[in-house]
Amino acid sequence: MVSIQIRDVPEQVRDTLATLAHSRGQSMQAYLRGLLEEDACRANNIDLLKRVREVGGGYSSETGEAAQTIAELRAERDRRNAGDA
Numbered sequence: 001m002v003s004i005q006i007r008d009v010p011e012q013v014r015d016t017l018a019t020l021a022h023s024r025g026q027s028m029q030a031y032l033r034g035l036l037e038e039d040a041c042r043a044n045n046i047d048l049l050k051r052v053r054e055v056g057g058g059y060s061s062e063t064g065e066a067a068q069t070i071a072e073l074r075a076e077r078d079r080r081n082a083g084d085a
C-alpha cells in the first residue's frame with residue numbers, strides 16, 4: 001500500500017471530516033480511505049460505461065430498446081427452461 005499526504009487543508013474542512021468519521025465510528029484515516037476508494041470505483045465504472053457505449057452497448061430509454069431486449073432475452077430463457085421441464 002502507498003501513503004498519500006494532503007497539505008493545506010482548511011481547519012474547518014478537517015473538523016467536518018473528523019466529525020463525519022467519528023459519527024460513523026471510524027478513524028479519520030479509515031473514513032478518508034473509504035472516500036478515496038469509492039471515488040476510484042466510480043471512475044472505473046464511468047470508464048466501463050464509456051467503453052460499453054463505444055462498442056454499441058448503450059440503449060436509449062426513449063426508444064424502449066432496453067425493455068425490448070430484456071423481454072426478448074427473458075422469452076428465450078423461458079423457452080429454454082420449458083424444454084428442460
